[in-house]
Amino acid sequence: MSITAQLRDSVRLPGGDALVNGFAFESRRDGPRRALLQNGHELEVYDLSEVFAGERAPAAVFPVPWPGWDRGVHSVSPDGSFAVFSGQRAVRAVSTGGETLWEYRHGCWGPEIGHPHTGDEQEVCRGLEQGSCRVSDDGRFVWAHVVIEPERQDRQKQREQQEYDGQDWQEYWVVLGARDGREVARLPLDSAASGSHHLSHPDGVHMGLCIGMGQDGILLHWARWDGEKLSAWDLNEGLDRILMDVHAEHPGFLTVEHYGADLRLHALDGTVLAEAVPEPADDEQPRxxxxxxxxxxxxxxxxxxxxxxxDPDGSRHWLLDARTLEIRGALTYPTGRVGSYVRPLGDGTWLTYDGRSETLNRWQGA
Incomplete structure (x- = not known):
């Protein structure tokens, strides 16, 4: 069945491709849907409802602490008063005026173990590895995926207890106080990341972390911090799945298999509730x-x-039942084929991006 999309809004937004092909989108329960777009040495924050209402200026602008560092997934506080940046060697909170509110130093994401630094905080080391961070929906905590080097006095013990392969660092998931950056909890991770992203559960309690390790696969974790105890669990036993989305009015979350073989709906404990395999193309080629x-x-x-x-005329966007993942039909667009990825907004609409005209389009189903 074919389902016709209707164009709701269209606006020129340079750099907006990061909304549908990256991690520049940030949504919070009962809060604005935002675009976090790095433009040179600044992070521009746009309220999407204001953008589509005709406001072209960003709602807030934050200076990037390390202009040479263009990786990491950053976050903005619910009230928009500060941004938290995931750097190569630190997580840093910055006010709109550019003031450093706090900094949490950690090991270097650079790939050369034990390589020296010049002491210049603006130095960017080789490699594409990166972490991510996320301000909690209540604005009280910052969750961050970081590299931590063990204290010097612990290294000899580490070497004695296990076969040492030259790697004197470990990745951690840490919880920091949003006011001062003080570490309140940490979870050791069995990962060697190329990158990661966080997903805040709309219940305001749980946080998800998805870690990409290139050809070595994907790790997926959920956790909660109750103010005293960090409770965490993973979905990594025999699985290789990317954490995609969660909705405030739906009990499950979505994942996709590393190579796109299937889409699954899970309960929060990881139980599979439904699964969808893409329909083959007209020539029976698998999708x-x-x-x-x-x-x-x-x-x-x-x-x-x-x-x-x-196939240039092939169906590329699909609607599925959110509880059974049964495919309802393929989307068609009045403008012709749309080859963009999509960013659903959770309110019945979704975004696509036309890179040729730098246009962000908002659609809804007929």
Missing amino acids: SWDYASGFLDADTVIATTVESDE
Whole structure:
């Protein structure tokens, strides 16, 4: 079945491709849906409702602490008063005026173990490895994926207890106080990341962390901090899945298999509630799901097969039942084929981006 999309809004937004093909989108329960776009040495924060209402200026602008560092996934406080940046060797909170509010130093994401630094905080070491951070929805904590080097006095013990391979660092998931950056909890991770991203559960309690390790696969963790205890669990036993989305009015969360073989709906404990395999193309060639899918609303999921649809006239965007993941139909657009990824907003609408015209489009189903 074909389902016609209707264009709701259209606005020129340079750099907006990061909204549908990256981690520049940030949404909070009962809060604005934001675009966090790095423009040179600044992080520009846009309230998407204001953008589509005609406001072209960003709602807030934060100076990037390390202009040469263009990686990491950053976050902005719910009230927009400060941003937290995931750097190569630190997590730093910055006010809109550029003041450093606090800094949490950690090991270097650079790939050369034990390589020296010049002492210049603006030095960017080789490699593409990066972490991520996320301000909690109540604004009280910052969750961050970091590298921590063990204290010097612990290294000999580490060498004695296990076969030492030259790696004197470990990745951690840490919880920091948003006011002062003080570490309140940490969880050791069995990962060697190329990158990661966080997903805040709309219940305001749980936080998800997805760690990409390139060809070595994906790790997925959930955790909660109750003010006294960090409780965490993972979904990594025999799985290799990317954490995609969660909706305030839906009990489950979405993942996609590393290579796009299937899309799954899980309960918070990881139990699989439903699964969807993409329909084959007309020539019976298999399709695979892209790394762009999510809850259009509590009843509908939108997913794409852009990468595997070689036919220029092929269907690329699909609507699925949010509870069974049964495919309802393919989307068609009045403007013709849309080859963009999508960013569902959770309110029944979704975004696509036209890179040629630098146009951000907002759609809804007919």
